[in-house]
Amino acid sequence: MVEVRLENVTHIYDKRVKAVDNLNIKFMDEKLTALLGPSGCGKTTTLRIIAGLIRPTKGRVFFDDKDVTDLPAEKRNLSMVFQFPVVYTTMKIYDNLAFPLRLKKLSKEEIEKKVKEIAEFLGLKQYLEIKPIGVPADLKQKVALGRALIKETGLLLLDEPLTNIDPKARIELREKILDVKRRLKQTIIYVTHDQAEALTLADFIGIMKDGKIIQLGTPEEIYERPSNTFVAWFVGNPGMNLLDADLVETAHGYFLDISGLRLPIPEDMGKFIRSRISETKLIFGIRPEHVNLYTKKVEGGIPGKCVTVEDMGALFIETVRVGEVELKVKTTEWIGEGQPIWIKFPSEKVRIFDKSGKLIYG
Ligand SMILES: Nc1ncnc2c1ncn2[C@@H]1O[C@H](COP(=O)(O)OP(=O)(O)OP(=O)(O)O)[C@@H](O)[C@H]1O
Ligand SMILES: [Mg+2]
Structure with a gap:
């Protein structure tokens, strides 16, 4: 429900670490935009600037047409979920979820209704009466997500919410986030260094490197038409x-x-x-998946041989050598080391x- 715009935003820590370098980017209303990039490229700093937790060294932040650069975090009507789930261990999960609503002074009945709805949605119903101490990380993160969602803000900021969750629970939580995206008309900014997450969840992906946005586009555009070799190499597996x-x-x-x-x-x-x-x-x-690989001679095929083969489960990644050149090719057929191949x-x-x-x- 809000369009977020950064205009010439730069952030320098301790007068010397340039974490964000003259960023200009628009996060579209009601869309999920992922910020994807290697460790240290400035994703969290960017998110914290949007949240109002960091004041940028330079530049302006806009929510729609409103300049919010000087507006404190609590006045920005947004919610945020961090990489390490933040939960109140002294409160029951019910109260963790109810907390933001109590701050908003909602009636007891309204609070109960909303907590139940969110608990139902996130599969937390059976945990409402326990305190989140010594519980698995994914349960804690669901509580943190629930607390962010219950506020019903127009903007949801997620900083690597799945990074510390074990792989099985991660898939389930990823589905939940997809559900949130479908059901709620929220603007979501999702920080991740995991391209699979970005490619499956995002409407748009902003590729970051050294504090800059290198390319902003749909997952398909990023994948099919990387604007430069960094994106071409960084995205894809x-x-x-x-x-x-x-x-x-x-x-x-x-x-x-x-x-x-x-x-x-x-x-x-x-x-x-x-x-x-x-x-x-x-x-x-x-x-690698676009190279055509043959095990028999074909018209126009370049001859070479297979150097190594890596089993990825449903497919194989072959390293092939043609002349002086080595390249990776994805296949569904296992081709052993030393076998002759032809590529197109x-x-x-x-x-x-x-x-x-x-x-x-x-
Ligand atoms: N509080 C801080 N003080 C000084 N330097 C910082 C601080 N926070 C981050 N940095 C530096 O700023 C740069 C960007 O950090 P940031 O945390 O924004 O990156 P990131 O893309 O979120 O990385 P990661 O994927 O590891 O979470 C890095 O060089 C980091 O070391
Ligand atoms: Mg980070």
Whole structure:
């Protein structure tokens, strides 16, 4: 129910650690935006700035058209869930959930109704009468989430809420968060370093690195059209294959020279790349699942061999060597070490980046 906007926000800790570097980003109303990035890239700092727990060194924070930069946290009408669940161990779970409503001076009946609803939704009904001491982390986190939801604010901030939860309970809580997203018209900002969470939960993903937003887009855009090599490598498991290449123009058309491997490319693709860069050096990118892999010779297939194979359960990640080049390929078929293979790169899946790493084709 609120659009959050950061304008030129910078935060420097102790006059020397630049945690957030001139951020400009809009978190859309009623959408879940994930902030995804490696450890230390400034996700938590950004979230705490939005929450009003940190005043940015520079820049402004807006909720819709209202400048809230100087508004204290308690006046911002938002709720926040932290990585380490914050619960009151001296109170029963019922009272933990009722607490924000008592602060709002709701009647006893209203409080009871809302606590029951939230408890039902989060599967906490049978725990209402116990104190959250010595209980599993996922139960504590459900209580913390319940307390955040019961406030019915327009903005929900989640900082790695699943990171310290064991894998089985994590899946259940992830489903709950998806449910929250579907049912409530809240704006949700979800900080995580786990790409699987971001890709499954988010309407939009903001990729962060060194205090900056590198790309903001839908999960599909981020995955299919990473704006640069960092995003291409960071998102995906394993990330995109990125290989140094040279664009070569001959009388017979264009090809890419990838460490001696000659890969013919369509005329229009060659022309387009040429028009975008002044030099010939570039970076060739293809996702491991987009490489076509054959165990028999095929027309146009590049010969090579399998170097290693990693079993991922439902699929395999093959490291293959073609000429001087090694790359990762995802397959459903197990192909053993040393076996001959042939690969093809479907041209619609090829991404080309310039030497600085910026996407220029695909
Ligand atoms: N209170 C603080 N005082 C000084 N430096 C800090 C403080 N909090 C964070 N930093 C530094 O600011 C940078 C960004 O930290 P932040 O916690 O925002 O990153 P993050 O993306 O949330 O990382 P993580 O994934 O590890 O939680 C890091 O270099 C961190 O060491
Ligand atoms: Mg953090």
